[in-house]
Amino acid sequence: MPVWVRLFLVLCTSWSLAGCAGRQSTLDPQGLQSEQILHTLFIFLAVAAIVWVAVVIVLGVGMVRRKRLADQPLDLHQPFEERTGRVILGLGVITTVIVLGLSFVSYAGQRTVFAKDENALTLKIIGHQWWWEVRYEADSPHQSFVTANEIRIPTGQPVKVELESADVIHSFWVPSLTGKMDLITGQKNELQFTAKNAGVYRGQCAEFCGLQHAHMAFTVIALPPDEFARWREHENQSANSPADQLGKQGEALFRARGCALCHNINGTMAGGQLGPDLTHIGSRTTIAAGTLPNTPATLGAWIADPQHIKPGNLMPKMPLQSDEMIAILHYLEQLK
Ligand code: HEC
Ligand SMILES: [Cu+2]
Incomplete structure (x- = not known):
């Protein structure tokens, strides 16, 4: 084979597969559920491909072996009619078997994808235009905390997300881990998934929800269980108190300039609920x-x-002097 042909073939395969890996891909599954979805997809694809090839072959044969028109087109051809009937019956049966078979495959796949585990780690996720509120709730309020746009989970343990919306319909989708589920006001939807491997996966709102829908992404960080426990312990704690004078000024300005009306920072006077919780924004x-x-x-x-x-988002431009901005920034940076 000439070199350029080989090069061409290599490029064709590598380019077409280059988009398949990565932190947001259904074709590179990192969770039990996404793996099952990919299996189901492959089975459907294989069956559809076989059927398609068979149809094309029969079509080709039909075109090559075209018969001349009979002299008397209206005459009955008994044997031919019977054969045609048998072929149609046979194909009908095969079609039914394929459709039933694929239905079964799909049903069996859904049993894994929608399986419920009583011991799952439960999170509540509330969609807002255009950000995600993430609530880790435990029996004791001291073990409960709120964060935003970043979901940390332990590997190997089922995670249940309870999905709700504060305004319009959104859709929760982490292609590397599982399928989609809508967030709807006044209705609680649930989705469970298990991350097999530690890693950082990207999620995206998958239901058009307004101007900044495309900028409504989130990150799922799957950690080994002990690391997750340490993170959770840390996240439970109130915000760091500012260590220096500039930070203290920042904390005061955060309240004085109205930020605290919309943002909560645990352990301080800031208790706003309209925007993301900033208790550990620095981390x-x-x-x-x-x-x-x-x-x-x-x-x-x-x-x-x-x-x-992010034009149109629900945080207004606040009138701040540049030294005020520097102080607030310095303060927020310390909230690790
Ligand atoms: C009217 C309510 C409101 C006020 C006032 C407000 N914010 Fe926000 N803020 C929001 C909303 C809503 C978002 C989320 C925007 C988005 O991502 O779509 C946000 C996002 C943020 C974020 C990013 C958080 C994240 O996790 O992505 C920071 C940091 C922030 N605000 C700081 C401030 C500071 C500092 C002030 C004061 C100067 C302030 N905000 C005033 C509503 C507000
Ligand atoms: Cu959305």
């Missing part, structure tokens, strides 16, 4: 629902003008 990996990585620069840019970064 989150992204801001504004996965729109930007969380760095001092992006956090500063967000506070300075959230409407520039």
Whole structure:
């Protein structure tokens, strides 16, 4: 085979498969449920491909072996009619068997995907235009906390998410871990999944929910169970008190400039509920629902003008002097 043909073939396969891996892919499953969904997809694909190839072959044979028109087209051809009838009957039976078989495969797959485990870690997730409220609730309120846009889970343990919406319909989708489920006001939907491997997976709102729907992503971080327990312990604690003068100024300004009306910071006077909880904002990996990585620069840019970064979102541009902004930024950065 000439080199250029081989090169062409290699490029064709590698390019077409290059999009299949990664942290947001149904074709690179990292959870028990997504694996099952991929199995089901492959079975459907294989059966459909075989049927398609068979149809194309028969069509080809029919075209090549075309008969001349009979002299008397209206004459009955008894043997031919009988054969045709048998073929149609046979194909009808095969079609029924295939449809029933695929229904069974689909049903069996759903039993895994929608299986319920009583010991699952339960989270409540509330969709907002355009961010995700994530509530870890335990029997004791001291063990319960709220975060946003970032879901940490232990590997190997089933996780149940209870899905609700604060406004319009959203849809929870982490392709690497499981299928989609809608978040609807006044209705509680549930979805369970188990991450097999530690890693960082990307989720995305999958139901058009308004202007910033495309910027309504989230991160799922699957951690080994002991690491998850440590994180949970830390997340339970109130926010760090600011260590220096500038931080203290920032904390006071956070209240004085109205941020506290919309944002909660545990252990402080800030108790607003309209925006994401900021108790540990300094340790989150992204801001504004996965729109930007969380760095001092992006956090500063967000506070300075959230409407520039995410036009139409529900945090207004706050009138702040530049020294006030620096103080608030310095304060938020310490909330690890
Ligand atoms: C009217 C309510 C409101 C006020 C006032 C407000 N915010 Fe927000 N804030 C929001 C909302 C809503 C979001 C989520 C926006 C989105 O991602 O769509 C948000 C997001 C944020 C985020 C990103 C959080 C994350 O996890 O992505 C930070 C940081 C933040 N606000 C800081 C501030 C600061 C500092 C102030 C005061 C200068 C402030 N906010 C004032 C409503 C408000
Ligand atoms: Cu949405």
